[in-house]
Amino acid sequence: MKIDLDTIEKRIDSFMERTASGPRPHLGVSTLGHKCDRRIWIMHRWGVIEKFSGRMLRLFARGQNEEPVMANYLRKAGLDLRKTGFDQVKVNFGSHVSGSIDGVILSGIPEAPAKLHLWENKTASDKSFTDLVKNGIEKSKPEHWSQIQGYLLGTFDPEFKAAYGFGNIDRALYTVVNKNSDEIYTERVRFEREKAKAIIERGKRIALLDRMPEPMNADPTWWECKFCAALDLCKISRTTKEVNCRTCAHSTAEPDGTWTCAIHAESGSIPVDFQRMGCRSHVVHPDLVPWEMKEGVGNSAVYVIPAGAGSTGTEQPKEVINGEDGIDSRELIGPSALAGNQEEQEEIVNWPLK
Secondary structure: OOOOHHHHHHHHHHHHHHOOOOOOOOEEHHHOOOOOHHHHHHHHOOOOOOOOOHHHHHHHHHHHHHHHHHHHHHHHOOOEEEOOHHHOOEEEEEOOEEEEOOEEEEEOEOOEOOOOEEEEEEEEOHHHHHHHHHHHHHHHOHHHHHHHHHHHHHOOOHHHHHHHOOOOOOEEEEEEEEOOOOOEEEEEEEOOHHHHHHHHHHHHHHHHOOOOOOOOOOOOOOHHHHOOOOHHHHHHOOOOOOOOHHHEOOEEEOOOOOEEEOOOHHHOOOOHHHHOOOOOOOOEOHHHOOOEEEEEEOOEEEEEEOOOOOOOOOOOOEEEEEOOOOEOHHHHHOOOOOOOOHHHHHHHHOOOOO
């Protein structure tokens, strides 16, 4: 009996797409190697939520699945590798910036058998792998180098040592598997304190900004911008398609890592599950639409929408009230990828408090 393998692949990819997780609630240390402040801000604000095909999600999963395989290889090679998988250690710098470390090597690296190292593992295509072998991590993969520097800095926090019983780690082992040939690249990475501090402070600054920062390059045809998921919002339509608490003008990223709402201040921080939905009082953040904002009405905003712009499709410029006293944001800018039944969500999360 002939099996339609194409149909099986489609079913697998459909499952991957249905079960894909939403955007992370924190600003990951792994993102801070990106050159563009604006992209980091937009992604942390959930102004753009990337939607990947099932094939791409399987590719990401392959990279994640390589970690336990490589961990097993390292242990067989005599390295005392701990804190992997579900037992990973975490670093938390406050102001929303945090991350999870792939593992901690207590001993066994040939060049420094008794020295502690953090472990970071990646996979790479053949082309990317060849460049890495030629140029090393700092030049070939600066985003990975920045990630490792941030993690190493986190181990010098007294709270880190109190939580895990070790700290002040100033070396890391970086391993990369070639997905085409299964070759393994290894490099020991030295801690550079001042550069690491600058990386983390930049992340904290961006996370707490109320307004959108400048892009790395103003030209939408710049080669690095062409491949950016935030290109349309940043430079083309300049309009978000996402309705959630973080794209709302009422929300604020707080230094303690929480988000608060100006019109529900008495309810305290907004639960992450509720952040993903937003509420009827949502007002689109003025930096996430290209329209002029005028003085508001109550808890709502007044936007001046040019002729033909927005979902209103007006023939003449029009003043539109956005918020609880006017047009719902989902109607104004289109359905959000995270939008759903708001009444049901409020009942589940029980926020804001009555």
